[in-house]
Amino acid sequence: MKSSPHPAPRSTGRLRPLIATAPFLAALAATVVVYVSVSVRLPDPLATHFGADGRADGFTSPQGFLTGCLAVLLVLGIGFGLPALREPSAGTPWLIAGGFATAAALGYLICLTLLGNAGAPDGAAVRLPMWQMAVALGLAVPAGALGRLLAGPAPRPTEQAEGEAPRLDLPGATAAGWSRTISSPPLVALGVLVCGGGLVSILGGEVLTGVMLLLTGAVAVAVTSVRVTVDRRGLTLAPTLLSAFRIRFRRIAPDRVAEATSRRIDVFAEFGGWGYRVRPERSGLVLRSGDGLVLRLTGGRRFMVTVDDAATAAALLNTYADRARTRQGG
The missing domain is CATH 1.20.140 (Butyryl-CoA Dehydrogenase, subunit A; domain 3)
Known part of the structure; x- marks a missing residue:
């Protein structure tokens, strides 16, 4: 409601x-x-x-x-x-x-x-x-x-209703995959500005401050483009610019997913800002407001990702979660 x-x-x-x-x-x-x-x-x-x-x-x-x-x-x-x-x-x-x-x-x-x-x-x-x-x-x-x-006064957050938990009709041994890239132009711009501030500081003689700003800006730019993948291994989040190093932000196996749904996510109302956020009873990678994937985990917490075509990702993840529970006799 x-x-x-x-x-x-x-x-x-x-x-x-x-x-x-x-x-x-x-x-x-x-x-x-x-x-x-x-x-x-x-x-x-x-x-x-x-x-x-x-x-x-x-x-x-x-x-x-x-x-x-x-x-x-x-x-x-x-x-x-x-x-x-x-x-x-x-x-x-x-x-x-x-x-x-x-x-x-x-x-x-x-x-x-x-x-x-x-x-x-x-x-x-x-x-x-x-x-x-x-x-x-x-x-x-x-x-x-x-x-x-x-x-001025703070607005009260709007509670968004989650959609149904759909499934994809896949034959027993058939495997499928889904992948999208998410990015945040404002965070990229901010990272570039921080790098620029670092260069200016180094040129001005503040080498330590400049190096710290450069490292902060470089990390910010590197993590502002993320590949979101759903396949038989579950949900995987990996930085696009660091794909050659096989670095992953997070992987959630299908047997840890109680239910996957999709809905609109308001980044500032629900998480207070962009990035990888942790809040009581929920966490998520949120680079913008909009369509998002919402996972209810078996431990009771929720994990969210703002990504386009989240309904398809939710349906495929639910299918793999059902298969995992079937193999475990759940």
């Missing part, structure tokens, strides 16, 4: 993408203003990382620091803004609140670093006391509260 969702007011819904990206745009603007105002008084290299005692232990060029900070703020703004373009879910307002908190803390620390370096004869002479981290966290709390307020 379906329940009617209670969406946020239309004006709030239309403005949510702008609201989600606004704090990062503000932090970006503040960074540029502060940099321009103190650029002639910055040492080269300037101090960009500090130890527990407040002494500088990491340095980079002023231009590299600015470029890296702007890249990070831009990537984060896109990352928090993209989900707001989709149909709002119960987690969307809290995602926006998290974006406000992140932008406030990060923007404060970036501007503080620039101001702390201004006028210093050498980057090694700059100090940044650790209590400033507490100040950044203190700013993040009211900023997050403001974001939650501006995001």
